[in-house]
Amino acid sequence: MSVPFIDLQRQYLEVKTEVDNAIKEVLAGGWYIGGAVVAEFEQKFAEYIGVKQCISCGNCTDGLELLLRAYGIGPGDEVIVPAFTWITDAEVVSLVGAKVVFADILSDEYTIDPVSIESQITEKTKAIIVVHLYGRPCRMEAIMALADRYNLKVIEDCAQAAGAKYNHKRVGAIGHAAAFSFYPTKNLGAYGDGGAVTTNDEALATKLRLMANHGQKERDNHIIEGKNSRLDPIQAAALLIKLKYLDQWNNRRKVIAAQYTSQFSEMDGIICPQPSDDHIYHIYGIRVENREALKAHLSHYKIQTAIHYPKALPELAAYSHLKLSIDQYPVSGNLASQELSLPVFPELTNDEVAEVIRGVGLFFDK
Ligand SMILES: Cc1ncc(COP(=O)(O)O)c(C=O)c1O
Structure with missing residues (x-):
């Protein structure tokens, strides 16, 4: 017998009828960017995570970058990230022009060590990106206490932890904001790239929505410069089905x-x-x-x-x-x-x- 590390086709076959029908509906509807299906996914995912706002985007990397920019983090600032994670968490810090500062992880849990975080905090530190690595929640209580004490933003990287709970709250609803990946191999995976940011901060959510769509408030009314980072309705339709499971x-x-x-x-x-x-x-x-x-x-x-x-x-x-x-x-x-x-x-x-x-x-x- 051979055992694959992962076989995405098996899950697709399990939900094939529902997913195929949902995708066909999008195709027949003639609306291929944004629109009702994306809005419905954002609403259902926000409900599932237990936050006021979900802003979908192209992938988790974009979500993290958008968050750093929305918080005004850039040159001269420092952001603490775990020394052991996928490169995204450090990449996005450099991308916005800030300095990456690494903290070590806990020896039994493999998530960022609050003691190591505190040892790396300086006057320039603006945020901590915490990663619920492998699907295990970080020690959020200690981390949020540090954030309070030093006035830092906590951004949760939930790419590997969609659905995980910490103290009966889902990850993505604990820090100031969070980013998710719907990369196909993730616990909630799309059939291509996809991502989302979750937060209870309404003002932040409004800014992120602008930033992820060229800074447009409505068509041709560009309030700020942004970028193009969107979850498409075909992926949203599939994710709506998969979220149920x-x-x-x-x-x-x-x-x-x-x-x-x-x-x-x-x-x-x-x-x-x-x-x-x-x-x-x-x-x-x-x-x-x-x-x-x-x-x-x-x-x-x-x-x-x-x-x-x-x-x-x-x-x-x-x-x-x-x-x-x-x-x-x-x-x-x-x-x-x-x-x-x-x-x-x-x-x-x-x-x-x-x-x-x-x-x-x-x-x-x-
Ligand atoms: C911990 C972590 N953060 C971020 C990402 C990036 O996700 P995306 O490919 O959606 O940008 C990944 C993907 O592998 C990840 O594992």
Whole structure:
């Protein structure tokens, strides 16, 4: 039996009739940018997250960049981001002309460490981008307390955590604003690119709507300069269907993760993700010292794995000009050298889950 790391076609086939019909309706309606379907998705997603406003956009990277610009962050300002995440979170800071400042992550949770954040705060710090990495919420209580104390904006990167809850509130409703990705592999994935910003700040939402649509209040009335970053109605129609199943799919991820954790916890040499009811396992990442050997072993048994991510951000060539040493971010450096992601998508069959457990067990002679 072979086990794919992810198979998007399976989920499509599960919702095919509904999605096909919704997309056909958009096509037949003759309205292909903005309009009622996009507005309906924004309203339903805001309700689901539990915020007043959802502003859809082209992707999560755009959403984060728009937020930094809307907060007036630019040259001379500093923004703190985790040293271990997808490059987007640092990229957007540079894109607006501000300085990226890295904070290390927590050794068991892999999300940004509030103590490390505080050690990096200076008079120039304007915001913190916190990432609910792998689908596990950050320690938002401590982070919001820091933000209050130092008067900082907290932007949640929810790209990997659509539907996750922290203290009974969904992520995306806790910081000052948040950005989501609907990239196809995400827990709520479109059939192409897509993104959204969520916030309770009405004035911010109005500004973002302008900024994401060339600064137009209405046609040809450009109040400010903006950009073009839009979710199209075909994607919105598909997302409206998929949103109905998100909790069910996230629960299935949790079930698979619990099975892995209960089996692997018995094996010497594996560190499992620390169990948490809040985790929705976009990624199930184990830590092993001999990662390459385990990856090759699983590949021999036709079990696909992935690495998220092989380098911490300060180790990337893109940030060599900052002249940082990974020794300053030991937890990030360690995770980058040991993480291995196992298949955890909701459509995995029980047999496939058993096969992953068997394959890993054979490696550890169990
Ligand atoms: C944590 C994180 N942030 C941001 C992004 C960027 O999302 P998008 O591709 O929608 O810009 C990703 C996508 O992989 C991500 O994993």
